[in-house]
Amino acid sequence: MRCERVWRNARLATLAASRPGIGLIENGIIAANGGNIIFAGAAQDAPTFQAAERIDCEGRWITPGLIDCHTHLVYAGNRAAEFEQRLNGATYEEIARSGGGISSTVRQTRAATRQDLVNEALPRLDAMMAEGVTTAEIKSGYGLRLDDEIKQLAAARDLEGRRPVKICTTFLGAHTLPPEFQGDPDGYIDEICDVMIPRIAKADLADAVDVFCETIGFSRAQSARVFGAARKAGLAVKMHAEQLSNSDGAMLAAECGALSADHLEYLAENGAAAMAAAGTVAVLLPGAFYFLRETKLPPVDLLRSHGVKIAIASDCNPGTSPLTSPLLVMNMAATLFRLRVEECLAGMTREAARALSDAAPLIDHAKTVTVMTVDAKPGFEGHGQAPGMDVTAHLARRGIKAQLSNIDGMGRSVEAALLDECRAIGADLLVLGGYGHARFQERIFGGVTRALCHNAPLPLFLSH
Numbered sequence: 276m277r278c279e280r281v282w283r284n285a286r287l288a289t290l291a292a293s294r295p296g297i298g299l300i301e302n303g304i305i306a307a308n309g310g311n312i313i314f315a316g317a318a319q320d321a322p323t324f325q326a327a328e329r330i331d332c333e334g335r336w337i338t339p340g341l342i343d344c345h346t347h348l349v350y351a352g353n354r355a356a357e358f359e360q361r362l363n364g365a366t367y368e369e370i371a372r373s374g375g376g377i378s379s380t381v382r383q384t385r386a387a388t389r390q391d392l393v394n395e396a397l398p399r400l401d402a403m404m405a406e407g408v409t410t411a412e413i414k415s416g417y418g419l420r421l422d423d424e425i426k427q428l429a430a431a432r433d434l435e436g437r438r439p440v441k442i443c444t445t446f447l448g449a450h451t452l453p454p455e456f457q458g459d460p461d462g463y464i465d466e467i468c469d470v471m472i473p474r475i476a477k478a479d480l481a482d483a484v485d486v487f488c489e490t491i492g493f494s495r496a497q498s499a500r501v502f503g504a505a506r507k508a509g510l511a512v513k514m515h516a517e518q519l520s521n522s523d524g525a526m527l528a529a530e531c532g533a534l535s536a537d538h539l540e541y542l543a544e545n546g547a548a549a550m551a552a553a554g555t556v557a558v559l560l561p562g563a564f565y566f567l568r569e570t571k572l573p574p575v576d577l578l579r580s581h582g583v584k585i586a587i588a589s590d591c592n593p594g595t596s597p598l599t600s601p602l603l604v605m606n607m608a609a610t611l612f613r614l615r616v617e618e619c620l621a622g623m624t625r626e627a628a629r630a631l632s633d634a635a636p637l638i639d640h641a642k643t644v645t646v647m648t649v650d651a652k653p654g655f656e657g658h659g660q661a662p663g664m665d666v667t668a669h670l671a672r673r674g675i676k677a678q679l680s681n682i683d684g685m686g687r688s689v690e691a692a693l694l695d696e697c698r699a700i701g702a703d704l705l706v707l708g709g710y711g712h713a714r715f716q717e718r719i720f721g722g723v724t725r726a727l728c729h730n731a732p733l734p735l736f737l738s739h
Contacts, residue, residue, distance in 0.1 A: 277325045278308040285332035287315060290339055290625045296617045305337060338620060340409030341601045342627035345537050345558050345588035347447075348413045349396045349431045352383030354594040358566070367567055367595065368519070371491050377417070377451040380593050384417035384427065392430035393437070399591060400434055402599035409440060412588075412631055414485055416447030420455070421471050424448055428480040443631050445513065446475050449486035449493050449501050464497045468504035476508035482632075483511040483534060488524035495527055502531045509667075511632060517541040518563075529553035535586065535630040538563065540571045544581075547574070551581040556630040558586045559614075559622070561607035562596035575612055585614070586630045587622035644677040645700055649692045650684045690726040697733060706736045 282305045289298035304321045306314040314321055357370055357379075370376050384392070403411060413431040418424040428444050435442040448467045456463035475481050484505035488498040492515070502512045511534050516524030518538035525546030528536040536542075536550060537558035550557060557578050563569075578585055587608045590596040598604065605619040614622065651662035667677045680700075684692045697705055705727070727735060 276306075276313075276322050278306045278313060279326065280308075280328045280330065281306045281324050281326040282330045282332050282337065283318065284334060285337045286334060288336060288338040288620060289315070290617075290621050292625075297620055303337070338407070339624040341407040341623045342410040342631065343403060343408050343589050343591070343601060343604075343623070344410075344412045344443075344535070344586055344627040344630040345560060345590055346411055346413055347416065347590070347592035348399050348411065349392050349415070349427050349434075350380050350384050350417045350593050351387035351392060351395060352380060352593065353597075354379055357594050361566075361568065368491055371451070376594055378454070380417045381419050381451075381453065385420070385423050389426050389430050389433070392427060393433050396430065396434060397437060399599050400438060400440065403589070403591075403601060404438065404440060406600055406602050408601055410443065410628075410631070411440060412443040412445055414445040414447040414450075415481075416450030416485075416487075419448065419450065419453035421466075421474060424471060425475065425478065425480060428475065432480065443482050444480060445483045445485045446472065446481040446510070447485040447487070448472075449498070451487065451492060460493065460497065464493070464500055468500055472501075472504045472508050472510070476510055481510060483513055484508075485513045485515065487515040488522050488527070489515065489519055490522065491519070495523055498524060499527055499531070502527070502533075506531070513537065513630070517543075517546065521546075525550055525555075529555045534632055537588075537590075539573045539578075540564070540569060542574055542577065544577060547577045547581045547583055551583045554584075554629075556584045556586050556626060558588055558627075558630055559608060559612060560588055560590040560596065561611050562598040562604060563590045564611060565607055566596050566598075573612060575614065584626045584629055585618060585622055586626040587614070587619065588627065588630075641704075645680050645696075645702070646677050647680045647682055647693060647696055649682045649689045651681055688726070689723045690730065693727070694731060697731075702733055704734050704736060705731060 285303045285305065287300040287303035289300055291298035300317050302318045303316065304314065304318050305312060306324050306326065354375070357375055360370055367376065400411065415424045415427040418427050424446065428446065431442055431444050448471050452460055452463055472484060484501060486493055486498045486501045488495060498514065505512050512531055513533050513535045514524050514528040515538055516528055516536040518540055521541040521543050523546070525536045525539065525542055526549050529549035529552065532553055533555050535556040535558045538560055539557055559573050587604055589598045589601060589604050591598055601623055605623060608614045608619050608622065609616065646663045646667050648663045653662060663679045663681060667679050680696060682692050682696055693705065
């Protein structure tokens, strides 16, 4: 088999769920052609490759490319003085309420041009890439006005054209209250929901919407409004939750089918259980924990006991985690949070991919996409006002035209109804999980999934 490049005599950390730990393969081979991996596995299982370039790894490790699924990489200025303030006893909340913190970066970011933001962000991105980052999520949230939020998101998208890296963008308008809306948080939420999200979605500048649900951020009710507007616009949702207190944000994130809930130091058991049922990923941020000198550890054992998937990320930002080293993030996760080696590596590869929506790269290349529901019940107590429409709208924002098929089960099992529809439309792949309402996911996972694994005549993509 002809290919461009082969790496041989490598130790592969596959992170395959079917293998224990990191999914080690000794004496592994990777072959690539046209920029794509065409084989990764044991030497004894590999075909004969005729490669233009052969690289002897001499027993070195090869891991999946690292993913930093929570960053605030694009901003202007710095907040070095705040580090000294915290050393002198000031709390994060005190600094924020005195006009520092996020508000300080907002002033500097508003004054910067789009090109200024790109120029400042590139060295940070280069530092991450030098340690193996191949994909990074970048949040806005330092403009807090429509034009400045657009400027930030556009600068983030510009980075992808400047470096061989995948950038996912997240609109974080609900980061803090801008000066124009001091004393009127509900008015600012109106602006986010009625103006900013629709305009940003129409311009295709964001893949998701985030909100800071906290005592110094936004309430649960305000966060729910933002999530509603995001879903209406076809954007995925995620949340800064339970960082400084238990605001019940993780529960809301799970109820709304959020990709992730991040920070989670004050997460309670009901929130962990809801996240597990919804497939919402827990993103832990040891850098912020370290720089803020926090003492409240995220409940790692609670997450493990409920089977919540755990990702880790840098939280790279100018104030509370000025950190661009994924290797240090993994070290901190192990040292401070007592994550196991395989959890640290999976947290910046496999689970970080879940937090950014696993199936999207496959769906992006599909010729046709059909979103299917079975016996879906409209309404709040069911599966939403228009079951499946939020998913099709989300795909539309990615440039994917999807049709919706609301299937009447007519007494059939869910798996039978799905497979009958797959046969009728000639489907090549069935995706389960990923993006959907928590209640629907609770229904589909379990026996349905097991039945499909045994009986499906087509490939399955499972992201629980």
